[in-house]
Amino acid sequence: EAAVTQSPRNKVAVTGGKVTLSCNQTNNHNNMYWYRQDTGHGLRLIHYSYGAGSTEKGDIPDGYKASRPSQENFSLILELATPSQTSVYFCASGEGGPPTGQLYFGEGSKLTVL
Amino acid sequence: GDSVTQTEGLVTLTEGLPVMLNCTYQSTYSPFLFWYVQHLNEAPKLLLKSFTDNKRPEHQGFHATLHKSSSSFHLQKSSAQLSDSALYYCASNSGGSNAKLTFGKGTKLSVKS
Numbered sequence: 135e136a137a138v139t140q141s142p143r144n145k146v147a148v149t150g151g152k153v154t155l156s157c158n159q160t161n162n163h164n165n166m167y168w169y170r171q172d173t174g175h176g177l178r179l180i181h182y183s184y185g186a187g188s189t190e191k192g193d194i195p196d197g198y199k200a201s202r203p204s205q206e207n208f209s210l211i212l213e214l215a216t217p218s219q220t221s222v223y224f225c226a227s228g229e230g231g232p233p234t235g236q237l238y239f240g241e242g243s244k245l246t247v248l
Numbered sequence: 249g250d251s252v253t254q255t256e257g258l259v260t261l262t263e264g265l266p267v268m269l270n271c272t273y274q275s276t277y278s279p280f281l282f283w284y285v286q287h288l289n290e291a292p293k294l295l296l297k298s299f300t301d302n303k304r305p306e307h308q309g310f311h312a313t314l315h316k317s318s319s320s321f322h323l324q325k326s327s328a329q330l331s332d333s334a335l336y337y338c339a340s341n342s343g344g345s346n347a348k349l350t351f352g353k354g355t356k357l358s359v360k361s
Binding site: 167169174175176177178179182190192193224228236237238239240241242 | 297
């Protein structure tokens with residue numbers, strides 16, 4: 135079974151503060167992803183990566199940075215957190231590319247920005 | 249870019265009745281389509297995916313048929329169970345070498361006894 139772990143699972147931050155969400159996968163997948171989940175919006179892609187050292191912008195990258203220092207780790211960075219970034223964030227890994235396309239998700243990180 | 253549309257935000261059914269959740273897509277290429285399911289307080293996980301050879305994927309009683317003529321990949325099940333209550337996402341892989349997976353807004357299925 136694929137294993138993707140996220141930390142922290144819950145985080146409360148203040149407006150203007152820096153937040154780092156971390157993700158580790160033990161599947162040796164090349165691709166990793168960060169999504170946010172909001173009621174009425176579903177899962178929206180923030181950033182993704184094809185491998186160590188690469189990051190790509192997803193559909194809603196503004197206000198977020200990403201870092202992929204190794205095959206196993208992919209971080210999402212909020213340099214100046216805002217209340218609109220309050221959400222549940224999911225990391226995922228996948229072999230990528232069609233026709234596979236299956237993603238394995240972590241358990242999610244709930245972020246509250248006050 | 250690609251887009252996936254799920255028209256129902258909430259579907260409420262009585263146990264034993266058939267399920268149909270709608271999904272339509274727009275894509276420049278011929279995408280691969282997926283259904284993911286997310287139970288309460290759990291991570292999303294793959295339910296089923298389209299095949300390249302027009303076979304109908306099935307899993308846990310659910311099935312979906314890719315209709316390229318109507319750009320649809322509706323999820324169906326003949327008889328709903330209480331345990332089917334969950335959030336269902338349709339997703340599209342844009343094809344080519346791009347690994348990006350685009351999700352719809354999700355449909356919450358609530359099955360009552």
